Amino acid sequence: MQSSCVRCPVGYACRMVYNLALDEARKRSYEKLNMTPVDGMDSIPAPSVSALDCLVSTETLWEVLNSLNTLPKRTQDAFVRHRVDGIPQKDIAEELGVSRTLVNFMIKDAHRACQRTLRAA
Numbered sequence: 001m002q003s004s005c006v007r008c009p010v011g012y013a014c015r016m017v018y019n020l021a022l023d024e025a026r027k028r029s030y031e032k033l034n035m036t037p038v039d040g041m042d043s044i045p046a047p048s049v050s051a052l053d054c055l056v057s058t059e060t061l062w063e064v065l066n067s068l069n070t071l072p073k074r075t076q077d078a079f080v081r082h083r084v085d086g087i088p089q090k091d092i093a094e095e096l097g098v099s100r101t102l103v104n105f106m107i108k109d110a111h112r113a114c115q116r117t118l119r120a121a
Contacts, residue, residue, distance in 0.1 A: 060118065067117040071110055078103050079110030 068076050074096060081087045082103075089107070093100045 063117050063120075064114050067113045068110060071113055075106040075110050078106040082107050083111075 068079065071079075078092050078096070081092055082089055089103045090100055093103045096103065
């Protein structure tokens with residue numbers, strides 16, 4: 001590994017060029033898969049939201065929120081703080097004074113409750 005250390009400028013430069021080429025190849029691959037060329041824009045359907053779609057979505061959301069309300073308060077809080085607020089599970093565990101494993105199970109339980117509600121809808 002002597003050729004890739006900072007003390008060997010040629011090896012270091014070669015490694016930098018290799019990493020930059022790899023990054024560029026990954027970027028092009030990503031863009032090829034996920035980007036639509038401008039001439040293909042006509043084939044993309046415009047989003048249309050009807051009043052019925054809004055009503056169904058709102059009712060479904062209320063059903064999911066009601067299913068969360070059937071869970072223990074601590075489970076609700078852990079789920080919302082992790083999935084909505086983006087707080088790491090380890091921080092939630094510290095704040096609640098419980099293990100990370102328990103927080104993980106609480107979040108899974110809340111997720112399952114939401115899934116059951118959505119399947120029933």
